[in-house]
Amino acid sequence: MCSSHATVRGLLHALRDDRGIVVVDTEASPEHLSRSTTEAVDLMLVVAEPYFKSLETARRYSAMGKELGIPRVAVLANKVRNADEEAAVGAFFEEHDTELFAAVPFDAALAAAERRGIAPLDHDVSAPAVASIGEVAERIVELDRRA
Amino acid sequence: MKVSVSGKGGSGKTTISGTLARLLGRAAGPVLAVDGDPNPNLSLTLGLDRERLNALSPLPHGLMSHERVDGEVRLSLSRPAAEVLSEFGVDCPDNVKLLQIGQPPGAGTG
Numbered sequence: 001m002c003s004s005h006a007t008v009r010g011l012l013h014a015l016r017d018d019r020g021i022v023v024v025d026t027e028a029s030p031e032h033l034s035r036s037t038t039e040a041v042d043l044m045l046v047v048a049e050p051y052f053k054s055l056e057t058a059r060r061y062s063a064m065g066k067e068l069g070i071p072r073v074a075v076l077a078n079k080v081r082n083a084d085e086e087a088a089v090g091a092f093f094e095e096h097d098t099e100l101f102a103a104v105p106f107d108a109a110l111a112a113a114e115r116r117g118i119a120p121l122d123h124d125v126s127a128p129a130v131a132s133i134g135e136v137a138e139r140i141v142e143l144d145r146r147a
Numbered sequence: 148m149k150v151s152v153s154g155k156g157g158s159g160k161t162t163i164s165g166t167l168a169r170l171l172g173r174a175a176g177p178v179l180a181v182d183g184d185p186n187p188n189l190s191l192t193l194g195l196d197r198e199r200l201n202a203l204s205p206l207p208h209g210l211m212s213h214e215r216v217d218g219e220v221r222l223s224l225s226r227p228a229a230e231v232l233s234e235f236g237v238d239c240p241d242n243v244k245l246l247q248i249g250q251p252p253g254a255g256t257g
Contacts, residue, residue: 003211004185004248006222007206008248010211010222010223011231011246015228020177020178021148021149022148022149022150022180022181023167023168024149024152025152025160025187026151026184027186028184032153038151038153041149041150041151042148042149042150043150044150044153045151046154047153047155047160049155049157053155054154076152076163078163104159104163110159118194119191119240121166121170129166133166134170137167137170137174138174140171141174141175144148147148
């Protein structure tokens with residue numbers, strides 16, 4: 001899929017001076033980093049689940065994002081079940097000098113939305129994970145205002 | 148503000164991208180959501196209805212051209228971004244426009 005990498009990269013560069021909000025969902029493999037596909041973003045969020053392999057992957061992706069010169073690279077912990085897990089994730093990334101942007105809780109409502117094949121927002125707008133992502137959105141809007 | 152969402156398969160990356168895009172759309176107006184995953188599912192998480200989902204078509208070849216930037220040859224969009232977005236972007240709920248870069252879900256060739 002080399003052409004999709006080139007297209008995303010070209011699009012982001014073409015939008016470089018555009019002030020609008022853009023969210024890019026990347027492929028799971030680190031190719032979007034090794035091929036500089038997403039080098040022209042202001043904020044790279046790396047989603048990590050609270051288990052070692054996922055944390056390790058997120059650490060590697062974060063390091064690659066920083067090498068690309070992305071101004072802010074931060075981890076978004078996901079499917080976090082309790083305060084102990086959140087603390088463990090926090091300690092891991094602190095040790096690796098990587099910002100933990102937020103921790104989104106584990107939420108059965110998301111799996112239920114998945115089973116129904118609909119958007120989480122259309123399934124249950126008051127689900128805890130949706131509320132948590134809402135807080136992330138508010139912070140991004142705030143960053144955008146200050147930029 | 149441009150935000151990329153990365154992560155291991157199964158981490159919930161697409162669910163977060165789609166939900167984040169819509170909540171940003173609610174809070175701050177138009178948002179462009181780009182699905183750069185060759186196994187694309189963002190459209191579902193954005194809440195695109197099935198009819199429009201099935202009507203999604205891949206971006207045509209020839210949208211990119213070689214260009215020399217700072218002495219370095221790279222692929223660039225051969226048409227203005229605004230034109231590409233208005234022609235190929237799909238309107239989703241909450242002020243979100245989706246640009247699907249990979250093949251649409253269900254195209255099933257790979």
